[in-house]
Amino acid sequence: MSALREVQRRFGAALSSADGEDDVLPLLAGDEGRNQALLSIYRATSIANATAALRLAYPVCRQITGDDYFDALARRYRAACPSRDGDLNRYGDRFAAFLDGFEPVRALPYLPDVARLEWSVHVATTxxxxxxxxxxxFAGLAPEALAELRLQMTPGFALHASRWPVADIWLQHPSEAGGPHARELTIDLDLPQHAVVWREGYRVRVGALQPATHAFWQALVEDAPVGEAWAAASxxxxxxxxxxxxxxxxxxxxxxLPVTPGAPA
Amino acid sequence: MKIASPTGIGLRQPHYARVLDERPPLGFVEVHSENFFHDGGAALQVLQRARECYPLSLHGVGLALASADGGGDAHVERLAALVDRFEPALVSEHLCWGRIDGRHYNDLLPFPYTSDALALVAGRVSALQDRLKRQVLLENLSTYVQFRDSEMSEADFLAELVCLTGCGLLLDLNNLYVNARNFGGDALEALDRLPMRAVGEIHLAGHAVTEHGLIDTHGSRVCDDVWALLRDVRLRGVGAPALIEWDTDLPDLDLLLAEVAQADRIGGLEQELDHVRAA
Structure with missing residues (x-):
């Protein structure tokens, strides 16, 4: 099977970069010039598929950067963090981390945190x-029992802490359906913000949280009982x-569903 | 459940609302399996509703069965969960690779048709059918390049695969046509070499004509030559349901339904001939 592996390695390299074409062309039948053009069509298709997936997951980042810049970012991301899954809905999980270290987006310092928030929205959607x-x-719980209670959040629930107003930025950008997510906000870019993502029915919602409220839910997400989370918030x-x-x-x-001490999870 | 009635369409997001509200007469609807590899959410709910109105075909684009690398097990499990939940009438994948060294190119990529590759793909297809406890249809690919090392044609490769695994064929007539035009072959000769009795579904789509040849874009109407191929396949006695596949520059649903009606007319051809013969 090593022959097939070698063919696929070389073909894959040509899909990553035009530099790889020279190693594939000798494997192909027919006219070399035409094959070269056709390899570039394969490469363009693979890039277009990855770009389309990233656009779907990061609509707000795309609005912030503009279409052309976003597509250029998508190419750099594909080169740095290639897809590892046959399901493109999972592609893009490393985009925020990629942006963290990507010097050219320093002019948009909040972009990585917006991307982190959008990935949570993307994950919550499904x-x-x-x-x-x-x-x-909570009905009929004695204070001691409440303090011992551990809470489980509904799937899709996610918390974010940012030095940028990420919730406000997300909320003021139009959703796919058109129209802004919420009313027009005046964004204070110096405002650090905590954000929460959750599913309401099939709709994904985003909101800002007070720091103490964030601390409370963060502790609960990390499996602290209510009493401990309350202390953290206080x-x-x-x-x-x-x-x-x-x-x-x-x-x-x-x-x-609640997860109580001693009860099976 | 077998699909008895005629032509279906690829169900895409812009048409969800109209199809579910108006329920046009369709033989079945087909979706890309990977677009529903979810734990929950609105898309699965749409699929549930569609499944209540029509037989369903799950068409995979990500298994990459001819990849020299393994590593598709999680993908198979997600597909198995989807098949368990929706009990589709048809399950299909492509004869292609897409994954190597842990990287996925998320495209339907060609490979040399060798006996080694046949052994690999046959093993994968058999394992897949065992896991899903059902027959899977394998689709012939539109390819833009050919490999010097190929030992057989794609048609012969697929015919062998059917023999080795008992899989069925998803006969994509546009792909067959695109390849014949691009490589100077004959689509009818390819049809001669494919086991028609194994055809479980037919795909019909449009392509783009470019300076480098035909590109399989699924972005236009089915061309006259491909309709002619459908007539030929029907005359060969293939009764498998056909599907109008449209993925880019999606038109209004009415245009898709017009294409469906055209396929149905051609599908009725064989019946008409039977009547003529009987008379």
């Missing part, structure tokens, strides 16, 4: 459907309002 828990989750802001945080979570459908 996350498992779940029926959120309601207020009965350390961030002594005025943290536990009841308001829980009410927001119930209204948004963030909470899933």
């Amino acid at each position: 996350a498992a459907d779940a029926r959120p828990a309601g207020g009965e989750l 350390a961030t802001d002594p005025h943290f309002d536990l009841a308001a945080a829980i009410a927001q979570a119930l209204a948004g459908g963030w909470l899933h």
